[in-house]
Amino acid sequence: MASVPRYWRNIPSYYRLVGSKCRGCGRTWFPPRRCCPICYSRDLELIELPTEGVLEEFTIIRTPPSGFDYYTPYVVGIVKLRDGTRVLTQVVDCDVTELKPGTEVVATFRRVREDGDFGIVMYALKFRPKR
C-alpha cells in the first residue's frame, strides 16, 4: 500500500522538480538533500531545477513493483538537466526499442501509479523526448 504522507511530503519535488542547492560549493541535488555529500555543508536551499536535459542512460522495466503493473514496459533513466543536476526519472512518449542515450528530453506532468482501485493517484514529472 502506498504511503500517503510520503507522497504528500514529496509533492514539490514530484510536481515542480524542486531540488536543493548547496550554498557552500554550489552543487545541486535531486531529490533535495539536507547535507551536501561533497562539502558536507548543511546550508542548502530549495530551488526549482531546469525542466530540460539529456538522457544519459536508461533501463526498461518489464517486471514492475506493485502499482506500476499497468504501465509496463516503461523506461527508467538518468537525465542530466541543463544545470548539470542528475535526475532519476521515467521517460515516456517514446518507442522503448528505439530510445538512445543522448536524446534531448523535456519534463512532462504524468500519472505515476495508483494505490489500487480506491487509493490515491500519484503524479510526478517524467521526461519525454523533445520534439
Place this chain on the structure above:
Amino acid sequence: MRTRVGVGIHGWGVYIPRYRIKVEEIARIWGYDVNYYVKSLMLKEKAVAGIDEDVATIAVEAAKNALKRASIEGSKVGAVYVGTESKPYAVKPTATIVAEAIGATPHVLAADIEFACKAGTEAFQICTGLVASGMVEYALAIGADTAQANPGDHLEFSAASGGAAYVLGPDDSRAVASIEGSVSYVTDTPDFWRRELSPYPKHAEAFTGDPAYFRHVVNAARELMSQLGLRASDFNYVVFHQPNGAFPLRAAAMLGIPKEKVLPGLLAPEIGNTYAASSLLGLAAVLDVAKPGERILVVSYGSGAGSDAISLIVKDGIEERKNLAPTVRDYVNDKTYIDYGLYARFRRIIRYVR
C-alpha cells in the same frame, strides 16, 4: 452579460495527447459503416490520452503553456477552475493538483466545474467575474477531458482527450484579447448523462441534435449578438462546440455564417470531441492565427443542457505571444497511430487482475 471593468485573455495554452485512432479502426472492430462517420459526421481520427495521462496531467500541461504565453509566474494566479467530466477522483479536486503543479498554492481559489462539455467555458465565465470584481488579478480557466464512451457506442468514434487553458486578467496593455461580452442559454434538457458509478454516459440519440445542441447554440449566439448590437458578419472567426465535424457547420449555416469563418477553429475531424475542452481548443486554434482587431465568437455546448456564447476582440501584442508555447497545430501534427487493442488498454477498457 458585460463586466463593468474590462477583462482580457493574457495567455492561452493547450495540450493534446499524441496518440490517435482512426475511425476506420473503430468501425472495423464493431462492424459499422465507416462512411457514415467520415462523410456525414466529418470525423477522421481522434486523440487518445496515453496510459499515464488523465485530466490532471492534461490540465497541468495546458496551464503551463498558458502561463508561458501570459509570461507570469504561477504564484500570481489567484483562482484555478478546471471544467471537466472526467475527474480522476470522484471526490478530490483536480484543480488542487493543477494549482500545486504550477506553484499557485496556497492562496488560491480552486475547484472543479461540471457541466458536461460546457464546463470549460463555465470556468472561463467564473474567472471573468472574479477578475472583473477585483477579487483576483489573474485567474486560470481550464477545460480538459479524457472523454468516456461505451465501447461500441456511436460516441466512441468521437470521444477524445485534450485540454485548453486561459489566463484571464485585467484588460490592460498586456492582454491579448478583450472579452467583449457573453451570455448563457441554459435549460433542463436531458440529452446526455452519466449516472453516479456508471463508467460510461448514455444519450438520447437523435434528441441530441435539434432540441439540444442546435437550440442552445443558436439561441445563445443570437442573444449575444442582440445584446452587443452585432451581426454575424461582424465576426471574423466563429468557434462552436464540436461533437463532430458536421454540427458546427450546420449551426453556422443556421446563423448565416460562412464555413470559412468556422474552419480555422474546427478540430473535431482531426482530434475528435474533446468535450469540455472542445470549444476552448477551437478558440486557441483561432488565437494562434488571429490578427489584432479581429472579432471572435465562441459558443460552447454542454449536455443537460446549455451554451455559453462569448465575444472576444484580439488586441495588439498577440503576435509576440504566439510562439511562446506550442500551437494547437503543433500538437495536432505530433501524432502516433494506435490500433484498437492499444486504445482499449490506454482507455482501460481492458484490465488485468493480479
